[in-house]
Structure formats: structure tokens, C-alpha cells
Amino acid sequence: MRGGVAIVGGVGHAKFGRRTDATLGELAWEAVKEALEDARLDQKDIQYFVVGNAGGWSAESLPAVIVGEYCGLNPRGGAMRVEAACASGSAALYNAYLAVASGMADIAMAIGVEKMYESPTPTVVEFIGRAGNYFWEFENFGLTFPGYYALYMTAYMNRFGATEEDFCKVAVKNHYYGSMNPKAQFYGLRITVDQCLKSRYVAWPIKLYDSSPITDGAAAVILASEELARKITDTPVWIRSVGVATGTANLSKRPDFIGLDAAYQAAEQAFKRVGIEHRDTWKYFDVADVHDCFTIAEVMAYEDLGFVERGMGIQLVRSEQTYKGGLIPVNLDGGLKAKGHPIGGLRALVWLLR
Amino acid sequence: MVMSLEAKYEEFWRQSIKQLNDVVKATGGLPIAPPDEKGQYSLWYDVRELRLRYSISVERIKKFFEGLREGKVYATKCRRCGRYYFPPPQADCPYCKASDMDWVEISGDGELLTYTIINTKPLTYSHYPDYIVAIARMREGFNVLAWLRVDDPKKVRVGMKVRLQVVKREPEGYLTYEFVPAEQ
Numbered sequence: 001m002r003g004g005v006a007i008v009g010g011v012g013h014a015k016f017g018r019r020t021d022a023t024l025g026e027l028a029w030e031a032v033k034e035a036l037e038d039a040r041l042d043q044k045d046i047q048y049f050v051v052g053n054a055g056g057w058s059a060e061s062l063p064a065v066i067v068g069e070y071c072g073l074n075p076r077g078g079a080m081r082v083e084a085a086c087a088s089g090s091a092a093l094y095n096a097y098l099a100v101a102s103g104m105a106d107i108a109m110a111i112g113v114e115k116m117y118e119s120p121t122p123t124v125v126e127f128i129g130r131a132g133n134y135f136w137e138f139e140n141f142g143l144t145f146p147g148y149y150a151l152y153m154t155a156y157m158n159r160f161g162a163t164e165e166d167f168c169k170v171a172v173k174n175h176y177y178g179s180m181n182p183k184a185q186f187y188g189l190r191i192t193v194d195q196c197l198k199s200r201y202v203a204w205p206i207k208l209y210d211s212s213p214i215t216d217g218a219a220a221v222i223l224a225s226e227e228l229a230r231k232i233t234d235t236p237v238w239i240r241s242v243g244v245a246t247g248t249a250n251l252s253k254r255p256d257f258i259g260l261d262a263a264y265q266a267a268e269q270a271f272k273r274v275g276i277e278h279r280d281t282w283k284y285f286d287v288a289d290v291h292d293c294f295t296i297a298e299v300m301a302y303e304d305l306g307f308v309e310r311g312m313g314i315q316l317v318r319s320e321q322t323y324k325g326g327l328i329p330v331n332l333d334g335g336l337k338a339k340g341h342p343i344g345g346l347r348a349l350v351w352l353l354r
Numbered sequence: 355m356v357m358s359l360e361a362k363y364e365e366f367w368r369q370s371i372k373q374l375n376d377v378v379k380a381t382g383g384l385p386i387a388p389p390d391e392k393g394q395y396s397l398w399y400d401v402r403e404l405r406l407r408y409s410i411s412v413e414r415i416k417k418f419f420e421g422l423r424e425g426k427v428y429a430t431k432c433r434r435c436g437r438y439y440f441p442p443p444q445a446d447c448p449y450c451k452a453s454d455m456d457w458v459e460i461s462g463d464g465e466l467l468t469y470t471i472i473n474t475k476p477l478t479y480s481h482y483p484d485y486i487v488a489i490a491r492m493r494e495g496f497n498v499l500a501w502l503r504v505d506d507p508k509k510v511r512v513g514m515k516v517r518l519q520v521v522k523r524e525p526e527g528y529l530t531y532e533f534v535p536a537e538q
């Protein structure tokens with residue numbers, strides 16, 4: 001593969017959770033150190049690095065330079081922060097990918113870090129609520145992050161006859177896998193459908209147990225060009241294809257509320273690059289990591305990514321086809337739901353093509 | 355009863371300053387709270403406080419706010435391509451690369467596409483009772499997002515007819531818009 005880009009073993013992951021024991025720099029360092037050691041590389045080998053972080057709730061308002069300094073990565077790279085809301089970590093990965101793919105860097109590092117527990121919960125709720133169009137949807141109507149997805153869940157339930165119980169099954173699955181992940185915020189904690197159904201509403205019909213938690217966390221990955229990747233490791237993980245797309249800031253501008261068009265469009269691009277048809281795509285993948293900030297998000301992702309037809313995602317949940325051994329195992333790390341959701345944090349999304 | 359924004363807000367900030375003062379006094383000069391029984395680690399209580407309140411430019415869409423005073427909700431419509439803009443009522447049409455807009459009153463008749471009830475509220479909304487945020491498709495073909503005012507949230511249904519109206523948001527007393535059921 002010419003101009004190929006690979007993740008070269010270098011994957012670092014701080015324990016997610018309420019990490020009030022560590023500063024932003026210390027938390028990032030946990031991940032960066034592990035990534036460097038994993039790839040047997042040194043800071044001087046990293047020609048470019050980029051930091052995914054949403055911020056606002058944490059004291060350091062320009063965190064990229066803080067992270068670069070603490071981790072000994074400066075002056076290489078531009079110490080740039082990238083922000084794409086909950087996709088900030090993926091945006092950092094995309095940015096590092098572009099650096100390597102374009103030939104501007106042979107080895108690049110993407111870091112995602114977030115310290116959300118530096119502010120009280122009502123302030124965090126306020127910050128994420130302002131993440132859409134501040135003036136037209138927050139200033140007067142106080143939408144919250146769960147509120148955004150609740151608008152989708154109401155519409156999806158109404159259109160396809162899905163129930164709150166169905167969605168709780170997604171939470172149960174992700175907690176099941178998260179309980180086995182020592183890096184997960186809810187390590188060791190499984191839940192039942194009943195517990196989920198009895199949890200309080202945060203934005204009807206979304207309940208506390210439909211929601212990912214407030215999380216501190218960090219992760220880092222090292223990418224290398226094709227030539228160097230083979231020298232660094234015997235088992236490079238090739239990034240075969242990527243796609244990016246953007247929806248509207250104003251939720252009201254979306255044509256419907258049963259899927260995320262931006263996710264569909266991004267998948268379309270990624271599939272096109274490798275010549276995959278955007279339907280029954282489950283057959284091309286062994287495993288998938290999808291965005292599950294809320295249970296409805298995971299179900300819509302099944303459909304936007306083309307695993308199944310629109311409206312059939314909930315059937316995958318009912319028949320437990322997204323567990324290991326099923327049609328398409330999803331979020332075996334516990335997902336954002338159980339592993340934790342540091343907004344700008346990074347989860348290495350490694351899709352293994354069959 | 356709705357507690358005033360000021361009271362709720364001031365109480366929130368007062369508590370955090372009190373916490374800071376208490377811990378500085380208790381530790382003989384360090385704003386560091388000791389670890390607690392819930393597994394919280396030692397935390398430095400920030401001595402500096404940042405309160406933000408922005409000044410937002412509305413000069414080019416003043417007509418929209420004048421409309422609220424007359425009980426009207428205005429959208430803009432591009433004179434060249436006919437596209438509606440709301441929200442916001444854009445002053446520019448990026449597709450025509452022109453700023454040749456008409457101000458048109460929104461009909462107000464809509465059909466509910468989806469809704470939610472905000473139970474866990476942001477800090478600056480903490481003085482309101484739980485509120486319904488709804489999105490409706492208006493007769494003109496575009497959507498509007500606003501609060502839906504009903505007596506009984508259990509009677510709200512996707513597909514129900516709603517009307518957009520200008521209201522005063524209390525306790526602040528400023529003009530905004532919201533939905534009410536059409537048959538009311």
C-alpha cells in the first residue's frame with residue numbers, strides 16, 4: 001500500500017474515571033508514556049503531535065502547549081489543540097493521519113485528554129449544552145447534551161416502535177464489556193435492564209443509565225508512514241480508510257431525527273475509498289467501536305454505518321447480535337457508556353478489515 | 355414556584371467562595387481540600403473565579419427582535435433563491451453569496467417532530483421547573499426548536515399540531531417564542 005499509514009503498536013491509555021489524582025499534564029503523560037514504550041520510541045522520534053480536547057470545564061484553557069511541555073514533546077509539532085466536540089479525539093487522530101499521509105511527518109502522535117471533574121456537574125452540563133448553536137438553541141431553550149440525543153430517541157421510538165427497555169439492553173451490553181476492562185470507569189460494574197429502567201430521567205426518554213458518565217481520561221496513539229511502520233513493528237495496524245463529515249449546529253436544521261446524516265456521509269466516504277458498498281457492511285468487519293455517548297447513539301450508528309437497514313438497528317439489540325459471537329460485535333471495550341466519555345478523549349478506533 | 359435566577363446563581367457562587375475560605379482557614383494557609391471518604395483526592399480550590407457573560411452582536415438581525423415586540427417571529431428569505439433562514443434569520447445567503455433578504459413572518463402552524471423533557475438542567479436553567487424542548491416542522495417546510503408549553507406532558511404526542519407564539523420568559527421577563535398545542 002503506497003503512502004500507507006499505520007498505528008505502530010504505540011497505543012497508550014490512562015485509566016478513565018474520576019481522576020482527581022492527576023492534573024491534565026499528568027493524565028496525558030500516562031497515555032503518552034505508555035504509547036512511547038509500547039512502540040519503543042522516544043519523544044525525539046515524534047515529529048508532529050496534536051491534542052484533542054474540548055475543555056472549558058478544566059482550568060487550562062489552552063491545553064496543547066501544557067501537554068507538550070509536560071510530556072517533553074515540545075518543540076516538535078505545533079502543540080495544536082483540535083476540537084470537534086465529542087469527536088475531538090478522533091479529530092486529533094485524523095489530523096495526525098493527514099500529517100503522515102501527506103508526507104509532512106514520518107511519525108506523528110495523536111493525544112486526546114479531558115479533565116471534566118475540575119468543574120461542578122451543573123457547570124459541565126452547561127458547557128456541553130452550549131455545544132450546539134449557543135445563541136439559538138441554548139440561550140433561550142436550555143438544551144442539554146442528553147437532550148440533543150433524547151430528541152433522536154423520541155423520534156426513533158415513535159417511528160420504529162423501539163422501547164426504553166430495548167435501549168437499556170445496549171447499556172447492559174456495554175457495561176458487561178466495560179466491567180472486564182481495567183481501564184474503564186465502570187470496571188467491575190455490571191447492570192441489569194431493570195436497574196437501567198428504574199434509573200432517573202436526565203432528559204426524557206433518556207435515563208441516567210442510558211448515558212455515558214462525566215469522565216477524566218487520556219489516550220495516545222502513534223502513527224507512522226508505511227516505510228517506517230514496518231521497521232517499528234512486525235504488526236502494524238493499517239488505517240485503510242477514513243471519512244469525515246459535518247452536520248448542522250442547529251438541531252432544528254436536521255431533516256429527520258432517526259439517524260445522523262454526518263455519520264452516514266462519513267461512512268460513505270470511508271467505504272467508497274476501499275470499494276465497499278454501503279449496505280450489509282457487518283460482513284466486512286470483525287468488530288466495531290462506535291459512538292455511544294447515549295444508547296440511542298449506538299443504535300443509530302449501526303444503521304448509519306450500514307450494518308443493517310434504517311430501523312433495524314434495534315433488532316440487532318433485541319437479538320443480541322452485537323455481542324461477541326454475534327453478527328457484528330460492537331464496543332467490546334465498554335464503549336463511552338461504560339468505559340467513560342472524556343469529551344476530547346481518544347478511543348483508538350481500529351477497524352479490522354476481514 | 356420559580357426561584358429568581360439571581361438568588362439561585364448567587365447561592366451557587368457564594369458556596370464555592372465559602373468553601374475556599376473555610377479550607378484556607380482550616381489548613382493554616384493552603385486552599386487544598388483533604389481527601390474525603392468517597393475517594394476524592396486532595397484538591398486545590400481555585401482562588402481565581404471566572405464568571406462569563408458575553409455581549410452578542412445582533413445589529414444585522416435587529417428586525418427579528420423588533421418583531422418579537424410586535425408578537426411576530428420573523429425568518430429571512432433570500433430574494434434570489436427563495437431559501438428560508440431560521441434559526442438564525444441569516445443576514446446573508448451563502449449559496450447566492452448575496453445579502454438580499456426579505457423578512458417574512460413565520461406562519462406559526464407546525465407539526466411536532468420530536469420532543470424531550472429536560473430533567474437534569476444546566477446551571478443557568480436550574481431555577482426553572484423541568485421544561486419540554488420540542489422541534490416542529492412549520493407549514494413553510496423548515497423546522498423550529500422551542501419550549502412546548504402544556505398542562506400535562508403525558509398528553510404530548512409526536513405528530514400533534516402546535517402553534518408558535520411570542521411570550522415573555524419569566525422570571526427574567528424577556529421576549530422569546532414557544533409552542534403551545536394548536537387546539538388549545
Ligand SMILES: [Zn+2]
Nearest residue numbers: 432435447450
Ligand atoms: Zn440565496
